[in-house]
Amino acid sequence: MTPAPDNDDALAAYLAGDPAAVRAAAPPEPTEAEWNSVRARAAARLPRRGRRWPTVAALVAAVALVAVGAALWPAQPGAPESANRPAPVPAPPHDPLAEFDVLPVVRAEEVVLYRVPGAGALPVGAPPLAGELVLATVDDVEFMAPHDLWPQTLTGAGDAPMLFAKSR
Amino acid sequence: MKHPAPTADTPDAALLDRFAAGDRAALDELFRRYRGVAYRVAYRLLGNEADALDAVQDGFVNALSHLDRFGGRSSFKTWLLRVVCNAAHDVGRRLKRAERFPQAPADPSPEHFGPCGLPPADAGIARAELRRSIEAALSRLPAAQRETFVLHVEGELSYREVADALDISIGTVMSRLFYARQKLKELLAHCVTP
Numbered sequence: 001m002t003p004a005p006d007n008d009d010a011l012a013a014y015l016a017g018d019p020a021a022v023r024a025a026a027p028p029e030p031t032e033a034e035w036n037s038v039r040a041r042a043a044a045r046l047p048r049r050g051r052r053w054p055t056v057a058a059l060v061a062a063v064a065l066v067a068v069g070a071a072l073w074p075a076q077p078g079a080p081e082s083a084n085r086p087a088p089v090p091a092p093p094h095d096p097l098a099e100f101d102v103l104p105v106v107r108a109e110e111v112v113l114y115r116v117p118g119a120g121a122l123p124v125g126a127p128p129l130a131g132e133l134v135l136a137t138v139d140d141v142e143f144m145a146p147h148d149l150w151p152q153t154l155t156g157a158g159d160a161p162m163l164f165a166k167s168r
Numbered sequence: 169m170k171h172p173a174p175t176a177d178t179p180d181a182a183l184l185d186r187f188a189a190g191d192r193a194a195l196d197e198l199f200r201r202y203r204g205v206a207y208r209v210a211y212r213l214l215g216n217e218a219d220a221l222d223a224v225q226d227g228f229v230n231a232l233s234h235l236d237r238f239g240g241r242s243s244f245k246t247w248l249l250r251v252v253c254n255a256a257h258d259v260g261r262r263l264k265r266a267e268r269f270p271q272a273p274a275d276p277s278p279e280h281f282g283p284c285g286l287p288p289a290d291a292g293i294a295r296a297e298l299r300r301s302i303e304a305a306l307s308r309l310p311a312a313q314r315e316t317f318v319l320h321v322e323g324e325l326s327y328r329e330v331a332d333a334l335d336i337s338i339g340t341v342m343s344r345l346f347y348a349r350q351k352l353k354e355l356l357a358h359c360v361t362p
Binding site for chain 1: 190192195196199203204207208211212217220221224225228229232233295298299301302303320321322324349352353356
């Protein structure tokens, strides 16, 4: 059997990300009715926004009332001074992941814990490896030639295409 | 305050502000703007229309419910596609648990497949057949390579955007794309061009 050149071209163009080839191989498009259904269901699941001022106003009023009440309440005579002093607010625990986005992977109700290994201590959220795992250093890597599939590979100094080493 | 109807020229950031203020027309415009690309990405990860539409729905809901995590650090499209990918994985896991997740192309009868399990070659291969070949080949890629390839090719994200979406380095994106293309070329060469 002879190759099908048109298809080969189309596939090569698709693999290269050519927009026309990608469009030509696009999956079947849903109907407008299906889109409307998806949009309506998504909209129904989204929380209503922009109409929270009555709740906020009620909260502000409640806080103000408590503050006024606390200011006007007479101090107990003879009570130790420390009794009137507000309790120190504990510092929030350090969150090492605070600067990272966290996407929900599963909900709590979707997780079933069957067994806790070892003596029963469960390390939740502990990183599996402390520090960096060095796979290769710059000296370990030799770049021979770019592959045909990747014609835009640059071979000039400083253009290491696939492996990056942290500068020290 | 009543906003004028958003148009195709309204920037994403303005639409998101309006959505946050309760303007449902902004949601409609965001949905219209990105539903197609979100669907193509989800379809390529899941392999069928109904599941892809579920992932698109979940993706829009999750992306717009957690805009505080988005924070404008990337484009909205990048953020949405990242969340759609996660939603597609969730849908896939649910289907797998229900033991009906399609690991093979839509038509599993053996006579429709060549020696490597993909649709057989045909000189006059039709567009639909080309599509099925690509779907079948994509389904055989390792998950990380498939996701990276799909985000770049179907999601039309740049290397930088794919790296942001998957929280990996650009080097890893390039490496995954290289191996994904190599593997796809191999699969498609054996099965489409005899």
